[in-house]
Amino acid sequence: MDTEWNHTTVLLNEAIEALVTRPDGHYVDATFGRGGHTRLLLSRLGPQGRVTAFDKDPEAVAQAARLQDPRFSIRHQGFAHLVELAPRSATGLLMDLGISSPQIDNPARGFSFRHEGPLDMRMDTTRGESVAQWLSRAELGQIAQVIRDYGEERFAVPIAKAIVARRQERGPLATTAELAQLVAGAVKTREPGQDPATRTFQALRIFINAELEELEQALEAALDLLEPQGRLVVISFHSLEDRIVKQFIARHSREVVDRRAPFAPGVPLKLRALARVKPSAAEVAANPRARSAIMRVAERTSA
Incomplete structure (x- = not known):
């Protein structure tokens, strides 16, 4: 077990505030990690609400098994498997990208150049x-x-x-x-x-870990997964991830007009961009690993 490896969830309150639109909804945490977002999310939901979580990391899945709540379930899969969920079945989808502090701090995982360990770096x-x-x-x-x-x-x-x-x-x-x-x-x-x-x-x-390819697959899956007015919340930690998320939201937040048929109805937008949020100075001071985080929020339209 890896209980000595602690993790401080970045943009915890901001993410859940942006994600939850109704307490009886079905929410998906695509990156359970150590469950910081999921636990706060469950506290905001009513008896009919539920959370489905995904994580590649077997240590994260073991931690999730300790969460005894009938409204919660965990899948030992990466978020490319979001396509397996029913279309328009999610009220909100949260993706907290990158690696967690336990993965970085545990030398046995091989993620950090600061610690001697096997050169592994697999999330699963x-x-x-x-x-x-x-x-x-x-x-x-x-x-x-x-x-x-x-x-x-x-x-x-x-x-x-x-x-x-x-x-x-x-x-x-x-x-x-x-x-x-x-x-x-x-x-x-x-x-x-x-x-x-x-x-x-x-x-x-x-x-x-094929992280960028999996991110692109998951974002496309989100369009089918989210119900109308469902929220997409993505937290990224470096420019390559954020660029993919930013461009995806922008691409689906504008009406597409066929220039060959300018008077034909345009293809309606599928998302509405809502916010771009960075950690506060106080959060960065308390948790330096938060300094590069960017959270983007979008809402599924009825199209």
């Missing part, structure tokens, strides 16, 4: 390939592309070359410390206050 440790396994076989061009595209790292090629050279000389990387040290040697300059390994670790984590 019961399936799939670890970062170490992928790096042991990936070609130089593949590694460079992942680090560049998902980490926005301008030293992606030197880092990839260093990884491949290390593999050829001394065998594959096995630990977070080995990777962090190797990246530090390949990255010549870095933004003040940022560890040289930050972008590379982010990139490999996003890639190995």
Whole structure:
């Protein structure tokens, strides 16, 4: 069990205030984590309300099993599986993206360059390939592309070359410390206050968990899942995620007119953008990991 690894939920009250429109609704928490949002959500619902949660992480699912509430259920799945829920069955959908503090702080999970641990980074440790396994076989061009595209790292090629050279000389990387040290040697300059390994670790984590692809699938599923006036609330923590969410909401918040038939009725908008919220200065001071969070809120139209 991982009870010693604590997690502070970001934008807790703001998210639930934006999400809940009626106490008897069905709400979906697509990223249960350690249940901060879900617990507050349940406290705002009446006897007829219910919450369905999803999470890839078996440790999160184990924590959810402790939540003894007949209105609550948990699914050991990523939020790409939102498509399995009935259309127009959700009053609200919450997605709190990224990784949780227990995942970062537990060295055994291999997410952090600050702690020595196995180079894993899988959110679901019961399936799939670890970062170490992928790096042991990936070609130089593949590694460079992942680090560049998902980490926005301008030293992606030197880092990839260093990884491949290390593999050829001394065998594959096995630990977070080995990777962090190797990246530090390949990255010549870095933004003040940022560890040289930050972008590379982010990139490999996003890639190995297919985070951006799954986010795009989940957002599309939300259009069918939400009932009219149902709320979509998404909290992201880096620009790649937020860009996808922002563009998705914008794309479905405007009426589309076919230029070939300008007098034909336009395709009606499916969402109405409601808000963009950032953590308060007080929240960031209390929880520095909240500093990059952005919450976007939209409402499903009746179209």
